Amino acid sequence: MTKTVTVTGAAGAIGYAILFRIASGQLLGPDEKIKLKLLEIEPALKAAEGTAMELHDCAFPLLDSIDITADANEAFDGSNVAMLIGARPRQKGMERADLLEANGAIFGPQGQAINAGAADDVRVLVVGNPANTNALIAMNNAPDVPRERFTAMTRLDENRAVSMLAQKLGVGVEDIQDLVVWGNHSPSMFPDLFNAKVRGERAVNQVDMDWYENEYMPAVGKRGAAIIEARGASSAASAANAAIDHMRDWALGADGLRSMAVPSSGQYGVEEGLVSSFPVRTQGGSYEVVEGLEVGDFAQSKLDITVNELKEERDAVKGLGLLG
Numbered sequence: 546m547t548k549t550v551t552v553t554g555a556a557g558a559i560g561y562a563i564l565f566r567i568a569s570g571q572l573l574g575p576d577e578k579i580k581l582k583l584l585e586i587e588p589a590l591k592a593a594e595g596t597a598m599e600l601h602d603c604a605f606p607l608l609d610s611i612d613i614t615a616d617a618n619e620a621f622d623g624s625n626v627a628m629l630i631g632a633r634p635r636q637k638g639m640e641r642a643d644l645l646e647a648n649g650a651i652f653g654p655q656g657q658a659i660n661a662g663a664a665d666d667v668r669v670l671v672v673g674n675p676a677n678t679n680a681l682i683a684m685n686n687a688p689d690v691p692r693e694r695f696t697a698m699t700r701l702d703e704n705r706a707v708s709m710l711a712q713k714l715g716v717g718v719e720d721i722q723d724l725v726v727w728g729n730h731s732p733s734m735f736p737d738l739f740n741a742k743v744r745g746e747r748a749v750n751q752v753d754m755d756w757y758e759n760e761y762m763p764a765v766g767k768r769g770a771a772i773i774e775a776r777g778a779s780s781a782a783s784a785a786n787a788a789i790d791h792m793r794d795w796a797l798g799a800d801g802l803r804s805m806a807v808p809s810s811g812q813y814g815v816e817e818g819l820v821s822s823f824p825v826r827t828q829g830g831s832y833e834v835v836e837g838l839e840v841g842d843f844a845q846s847k848l849d850i851t852v853n854e855l856k857e858e859r860d861a862v863k864g865l866g867l868l869g
């Protein structure tokens with residue numbers, strides 16, 4: 546079988562870190578041939594061509610073809626997997642509304658192009674920030690595509706949360722299960738140690754609440770900013786790794802609870818339609834939000850903060866007329 550995988554922002558840092566992994570079979574497994582479609586803006590097409598040359602030079606047996614274009618309709622035509630990575634970064638002096646508007650101008654048309662030409666089984670992952678709201682914009686501009694096919698990435702936050710907890714407790718990352726991050730991919734996100742387990746025991750019982758609330762939660766939430774401060778550029782290889790994790794688990798299934806930002810149907814009181822991170826289970830090419838988990842007063846208060854932020858972003862893009 547051959548699948549068409551569209552990657553936007555292909556000439557960017559995450560693009561460079563992800564394309565070789567996709568072409569080598571780490572995304573869809575060893576039996577799936579890959580047609581790559583790379584979407585870039587005109588000035589970056591040459592750089593994307595350079596990356597394509599390197600991809601050819603790897604002689605990956607699974608790589609069927611590479612198309613490079615600045616036309617979204619071409620890029621999403623027949624797309625089975627759409628990785629929406631390219632976005633407009635916040636620049637000096639840019640207000641939040643300007644950033645949302647600039648990204649609306651990217652994710653609105655991309656949603657329309659997905660609606661017009663993607664394959665019936667298209668699965669969309671938005672990585673470009675603000676990821677949840679960009680996914681909301683794309684979803685609302687693609688009325689014929691089932692809403693649950695639009696997702697945003699909080700897997701990097703989950704992976705960070707797992708790694709930091711493992712270091713704190715002196716255990717392996719494989720000893721930690723079901724550590725889900727809820728809400729927005731922003732510092733307001735909520736890493737949930739109440740439902741997480743360490744070697745089968747409740748994680749929250751193994752940490753001090755003061756450390757949890759005042760050190761761990763801010764460290765997970767602000768890890769992206771800490772990476773930017775240290776590298777002078779935002780996370781790229783770890784973001785690419787998380788995007789592979791997200792899409793591979795969705796397509797091929799995984800054990801345990803995972804974090805995915807998906808359109809709410811009202812679960813856990815999250816307003817319907819918001820793209821919020823939830824605990825999900827993946828199996829047989831689909832995912833479901835796992836309901837009935839414990840959400841006590843502490844968790845609820847944190848969930849309210851991050852979901853309110855999503856509502857504010859939704860209201861802002863709605864006010865700008867970006868929701869189709």
Ligand SMILES: NC(=O)c1ccc[n+]([C@@H]2O[C@H](COP(=O)([O-])OP(=O)(O)OC[C@H]3O[C@@H](n4cnc5c(N)ncnc54)[C@H](O)[C@@H]3O)[C@@H](O)[C@H]2O)c1
Nearest residue numbers: 554556557558559584585589631632672673674698701784
């Ligand atoms: N959700 C997450 O966990 C997470 C983690 C890390 C980074 N990010 C975000 O991912 C995005 C990409 O990061 P990066 O480091 O690769 O950035 P980058 O600046 O290196 O690359 C972005 C690329 O997108 C391209 N681009 C811009 N507009 C485009 C459009 N309309 N169509 C196609 N391509 C377009 C640019 O030309 C550029 O090559 C950023 O928004 C970043 O904030 C998200």
Ligand SMILES: O=C(O)C[C@H](O)C(=O)O
Nearest residue numbers: 674768769770772779780
């Ligand atoms: O690009 C950013 O602003 C940070 C990024 O979302 C991250 O979490 O690493």
